[in-house]
Amino acid sequence: MSTIDSMPVVNQTEAAPIASAGAAVIRVEDAHKYYDLGETRVHALRGVSIVIGQGEFVAIMGASGSGKSTFMNMLGCLDRLSSGRYLLEGIDVSRHDKRALALIRNQKIGFVFQGFNLLARTTALENTALPTLYTKIDKAERGKRAAEALAMVGLADRAQHFPSQMSGGQQQRVAVARALVNRPSILLADEPTGNLDSRTSVEIMEIFQSLNDKGLTIVLVTHEHDISQFAKRVLVFRDGKIRRDDPVVHRPKATEVLKTLPTLED
Ligand SMILES: Nc1ncnc2c1ncn2[C@@H]1O[C@H](COP(=O)(O)OP(=O)(O)OP(=O)(O)O)[C@@H](O)[C@H]1O
Numbered sequence: 582m583s584t585i586d587s588m589p590v591v592n593q594t595e596a597a598p599i600a601s602a603g604a605a606v607i608r609v610e611d612a613h614k615y616y617d618l619g620e621t622r623v624h625a626l627r628g629v630s631i632v633i634g635q636g637e638f639v640a641i642m643g644a645s646g647s648g649k650s651t652f653m654n655m656l657g658c659l660d661r662l663s664s665g666r667y668l669l670e671g672i673d674v675s676r677h678d679k680r681a682l683a684l685i686r687n688q689k690i691g692f693v694f695q696g697f698n699l700l701a702r703t704t705a706l707e708n709t710a711l712p713t714l715y716t717k718i719d720k721a722e723r724g725k726r727a728a729e730a731l732a733m734v735g736l737a738d739r740a741q742h743f744p745s746q747m748s749g750g751q752q753q754r755v756a757v758a759r760a761l762v763n764r765p766s767i768l769l770a771d772e773p774t775g776n777l778d779s780r781t782s783v784e785i786m787e788i789f790q791s792l793n794d795k796g797l798t799i800v801l802v803t804h805e806h807d808i809s810q811f812a813k814r815v816l817v818f819r820d821g822k823i824r825r826d827d828p829v830v831h832r833p834k835a836t837e838v839l840k841t842l843p844t845l846e847d
């Protein structure tokens with residue numbers, strides 16, 4: 582028997598730190614990020630620490646240049662910290678190299694941006710299926726998962742449409758479906774409603790709330806206070822630090838808000 586086998590067993594449930602919601606999906610400890618530009622150095626994150634639990638829905642606000650996208654790119658394994666630690670589902674990914682980060686990103690992270698970034702000559706279904714091409718999932722299963730993801734965002738009937746044949750809101754829903762297709766642990770969205778009118782923005786929030794109700798952890802950057810209130814918790818960034826961290830007290834249900842907003846004819 583090895584020494585490890587003979588060591589006393591720690592009760593994991595008791596020993597685990599308690600997060601505000603479920604188990605910690607995201608744990609960031611004293612994160613710093615510098616961008617070196619020749620002579621100058623930008624200190625974009627200046628000691629950010631936070632725990633985000635499974636099933637949370639967090640909105641991030643703050644002035645332009647306060648570090649929101651830098652933070653999101655780090656959470657999404659698109660970029661690495663200069664110092665500090667980032668644990669994703671308990672795994673310290675802050676020391677991972679680019680290749681290892683790409684692998685984790687494809688498995689665990691869904692990303693939605695302000696621009697929908699869909700391929701123009703590619704149908705909604707094919708756009709949605711794209712992230713599955715880098716997995717071992719077989720072709721039939723890929724098509725099935727893409728169709729499921731499109732159904733989740735209410736676009737089952739638009740599977741064969743090209744981006745140019747869809748509204749901005751529908752294109753963003755395809756981008757959300759694409760973010761979901763590999764069944765990620767977290768959905769990250771950096772100003773997903775930045776290019777959308779107010780009704781369409783609330784429609785996207787309706788999808789986010791329903792995904793969150795099913796247990797998906799969501800982190801969303803927005804400049805709009807109204808949009809932030811659909812989340813459960815709001816962080817405010819200033820000068821590369823988290824200055825506020827507050828629960829949302831009167832959280833509207835997007836489905837209800839939509840009933841009060843005028844509809845555009847299809
Ligand atoms: N790739 C980069 N190279 C150099 N500096 C960068 C880079 N990306 C961001 N920065 C700088 O880091 C700081 C934080 O930028 P960041 O993009 O995180 O801000 P933000 O809060 O997302 O702003 P916005 O609301 O305008 O999107 C800014 O001063 C920015 O100029």
Ligand SMILES: [Mg+2]
Nearest residue numbers: 649650651771
């Ligand atoms: Mg930004």
